[in-house]
Amino acid sequence: MRPGIVTLTTDFGHEGPYVAAMKGILLGLAPGVTMVDVCHSIAPQNVLEGAFVLEGIVEAFPEGTVHLVVVDPGVGTARRLLAAKAAGQWFVLPDNGLITGVARSRGVEAAWEISNPRLARREVSPTFHGRDVLAPAAAHLLKGGDPADLGAATEKYITLRNFEPTPAEHGCIGEVIFRDAFGNLITNIKDEQLASRPASGWIVEVGGRRVEGIGRTYGDSPPGSLIALLGSSGWVEVAVVNGDAGRLLSAGPGTTVWLRPRF
Numbered sequence: 001m002r003p004g005i006v007t008l009t010t011d012f013g014h015e016g017p018y019v020a021a022m023k024g025i026l027l028g029l030a031p032g033v034t035m036v037d038v039c040h041s042i043a044p045q046n047v048l049e050g051a052f053v054l055e056g057i058v059e060a061f062p063e064g065t066v067h068l069v070v071v072d073p074g075v076g077t078a079r080r081l082l083a084a085k086a087a088g089q090w091f092v093l094p095d096n097g098l099i100t101g102v103a104r105s106r107g108v109e110a111a112w113e114i115s116n117p118r119l120a121r122r123e124v125s126p127t128f129h130g131r132d133v134l135a136p137a138a139a140h141l142l143k144g145g146d147p148a149d150l151g152a153a154t155e156k157y158i159t160l161r162n163f164e165p166t167p168a169e170h171g172c173i174g175e176v177i178f179r180d181a182f183g184n185l186i187t188n189i190k191d192e193q194l195a196s197r198p199a200s201g202w203i204v205e206v207g208g209r210r211v212e213g214i215g216r217t218y219g220d221s222p223p224g225s226l227i228a229l230l231g232s233s234g235w236v237e238v239a240v241v242n243g244d245a246g247r248l249l250s251a252g253p254g255t256t257v258w259l260r261p262r263f
Contacts, residue, residue: 003033003142005061009053010070010130011042018128022068022135025121029139038067045073047097048160049253052178052186054091055101056233063088068130068138069098076126081114082157083137083150090147092138094129097160104163115151165189171259174236176206179252183244187257189236197261204228205258206238207249212262218242 006026012018019040026033038057042050050071057067072079072094080095086106091099092114099108114137117124124132137150165174165188172193178186185206194202199214214236215221215229223242231237236259239245246252 003030003139005034005036005065006030006138006142007036007038007057007061007065007067008040008069009038009042009050009067010040011044011046011050012040012070012130014040018130021128021131022070025131025135026068026139026142029136030142033139033142042071043253045071046253047071047073048162048177051098051100051102051160051163054093054098055105058087058089058102058106061089064090066090066092066138066141068134069093070130070134071098072096072129075129080154081129081133081137082111082154083114083141083147084111084157085109085147090138090141092134092141094134095158097158097163099157100159100163103157103159108157110147111154111157112147113151113154116149119150163188165193165257165259168258168260170261171202174257174259176238176251176253176255176257179246182239183246183248184231184237184239185245185249185251185255185257186231186235186237189257189259191230191234191236193259194230194236199230201262202228203258203260203262204236204238205260206255207251209249211238 082095084091086102086108121132165172174187174189176185177188204211211228215227221227221241225241
């Protein structure tokens, strides 16, 4: 069986040997695999950002895809490593909350601990489990291997509480979870939080500024306008048309966002 698709998402950056080392292991164990680099610029140790990026790509990939994700501030400690199945795809990652968005939107069908030393590299560095444990586990799944060979099945996995906003009277309190390359501020407020009233009936407050109404797209407002809209993945985001909302508001991941009704 020819190996399929593996995606790679890390906080390793684009310099140094780390990404290439994982790719080398994958190619050696699963020759012919198709590799897709999703993102290697996750902010260092930012598990929430990694969970957001991972959730945003699932719909675009076919069943059988293996997603290898390494944002692992607890590397070498007693934290677990997981292989989880959701939406017919595989997720190979540390058990530190990276699965949160996928679990929230898709549900986890089954999960296994990655603990079998026979499937890891002969020598395992306590500082590079991505190369020595997770990449071999991903290769095992790419070749159609039995996930039970990886370790014991589990129904427990860590999720992040701040992936969802906190309900408030008639609205909610959320936060920015991602600042994209355009400076758009993507929040943890999803489209379902807007269902109780028309898009024009909401106010978004962030960084000391107030935006009235949830718009349709960037070009519906003049350049320089501060707007709120539903992004392509269903998250409320704040943007400046042809500008940088993060810079204008001095805001980024962790900045508080209020969603309130407009009376």
